[in-house]
Amino acid sequence: MTDEAAAPPLAGVIAVEISRGVSAGHAGRLLSTLGAETVLVEPPEGNPLRREPPLLPPAHEASALFAFLAAGKKSVTCDLTTPAGRAGLSALLTEADVLVHDLRPDERANLELDEQTLRDRHPNLIDVSVLPFGAFGPKADWRAEEINLIHASGEGFLLPNGLAAELFPERPPLKVYGHFAEYQGGVVAALGALSALVSRAQGGAESVDVSIQDATLAVGAFALQRLGDGSLEHRSTRSFKYGGVLECADGYVELLTLEERQWRGLIELMGRPDWMLDPELSDSLERSRRGAEINRAIRTWAREQRTADIVTRAQALGVPMAKYASPAEVLSGPHEAARHLFQPVEIPGACRLPVLSAPFHVDGAALALRSGPPRLGEHQHLLSARHHRERTAITAEVS
Incomplete structure (x- = not known):
């Protein structure tokens, strides 16, 4: 110094x-x-x-x-x-x-x-x-x-x-x-x-x-907090209702949509498909109830995307998403x-x-x-x- x-x-x-x-x-x-x-x-x-x-x-x-x-x-x-x-x-x-x-x-x-x-x-x-x-x-x-x-x-x-x-x-x-x-x-x-x-x-x-x-x-700690209401988290249930790890055409990305603006950004990212414009899905609780259905659609769409392109577009729209990089990719x-x-x-x-x-x-x-x-x-x-x-x-x- x-x-x-x-x-x-x-x-x-x-x-x-x-x-x-x-x-x-x-x-x-x-x-x-x-x-x-x-x-x-x-x-x-x-x-x-x-x-x-x-x-x-x-x-x-x-x-x-x-x-x-x-x-x-x-x-x-x-x-x-x-x-x-x-x-x-x-x-x-x-x-x-x-x-x-x-x-x-x-x-x-x-x-x-x-x-x-x-x-x-x-x-x-x-x-x-x-x-x-x-x-x-x-x-x-x-x-x-x-x-x-x-x-x-x-x-x-x-x-x-x-x-x-x-x-x-x-x-x-x-x-x-x-x-x-x-x-x-x-x-x-x-x-x-x-x-x-x-x-x-x-x-x-x-x-x-x-x-x-x-x-x-x-x-x-978040998982432990749930013991207060008598529930016990299990690996089969520990996941986001929709999003999480997505398989793409050339690798994997992680998607997170906890906030309303992030959901709206995801709609734009996916090209505003009709199913996402269902008025019922404007309710976050309804989205949680239909999480499995939403995830199937997101994963089908993600398999046709390239990681670099989807991450760039997601981040521009305020959608939290990042690529799972290899060690060589991290270093470079x-x-x-x-x-x-x-x-x-x-x-x-x-x-x-x-x-x-x-x-x-x-x-x-x-x-x-x-x-x-x-x-x-x-x-x-x-x-x-x-x-x-x-x-x-x-x-x-x-x-």
């Missing part, structure tokens, strides 16, 4: 990350992308996500998942089972603003990283814990994989739905591809860290306890390019590849990645006594 105005929001903030899973890794990644100096503390053999497939060519040594989660971070190795390793971590925490981790309560106690000990030794440190079911309660020590979390949150029960449920009615409940639930936990953990940073000046440092299950439950898309969503970075063990910086802008501008993922122990000098003396001296001069 060349001037103070262009500095990222968390410039000057130091975050220490101890992670094995995606949630804590994603929280650290978000803090790093927002400008924090995020130091990933790894065991001597490296963070386990370094070995998580898919592995990138040409050497097939670098994990695509780790490359994304660790981009912009620094790496030190610490054997926390030894006094020297714990001393090195303690030195890092003395200067840190945030610790984000996924250590279970028993592990924290054994490593003297429990909440009370951290508060006594590092009173200005914000402690962010992100675990499958939180750090308190009967499930605090439970382990869980993504498939457990997506179903524990109720989201798995509702998939597949919409068009997928109609096309494949015999399919069992499905897991969303990738790490949907764990990413939700990471987002909530990062937001918790940001909130604690904002409030620290008034009330001191806080501890943040995030349950990945709770974070993912929030995604389906004009929208993504205009927003600078992807940035090429060097990935050790692979090559220079585009990596998502952040799915949002700050003050109207894209956030930049400092670098690709670090090599294991690349920033080991951060643990040296000389480094800490120099950093302390710089901090004192600034103050």
Whole structure:
């Protein structure tokens, strides 16, 4: 950054990350992308996500998942089972603003990283814990994989739905591809860290306890609200009365028509067919009652349309519609390019590849990645006594 105005929001903030899973890794990644100096503390053999497939060519040594989660971070190795390793971590925490981790309560106690000990030794440190079911309660020590979390949150029960449920009615409940639930936990953990940073000046440092299950439950809050009237949503009924995913001649689009103006735009988009001009369909409740009938007509029409043409015309008419793009189309898309969503970075063990910086802008501008993922122990000098003396001296001069 060349001037103070262009500095990222968390410039000057130091975050220490101890992670094995995606949630804590994603929280650290978000803090790093927002400008924090995020130091990933790894065991001597490296963070386990370094070995998580898919592995990138040409050497097939670098994990695509780790490359994304660790981009912009620094790496030190610490054997926390030894006094020297714990001393090195303690030195890092003395200067840190945030610790984000996924250590279970028993592990924290054994490593003297429990909440009370951290508060006594590092009173200005914000402690962010992100675990499958939180750090308190009967499930605090439970382990869980993504498939457990997506179903524990109720989201798995509702998939597949919409068009997928109609096309494949015999399919069992499905897991969303990738790490949907764990990413939700990471987002909530990062937001918790940001909130604690904002409030620290008034009330001191806080501890943040995030349950990945709770974070993912929030995604389906609308479905949960329906329990109030005694109904239970099911994947066979969880769909828009009409619209949703539509199959076109060359791909798929998503259509949404929740507002009256969007329905009127859809009428124009489809060329004002006689059936849509039925006066009864001017009533939104009647449209809901006749949703299956409307959807059959829309889908018949959509199969004859080209995705690029239909999306362009829909958006011009104020009809919410977007194409389901392939990964290659996302990387080369004009929208993504205009927003600078992807940035090429060097990935050790692979090559220079585009990596998502952040799915949002700050003050109207894209956030930049400092670098690709670090090599294991690349920033080991951060643990040296000389480094800490120099950093302390710089901090004192600034103050």
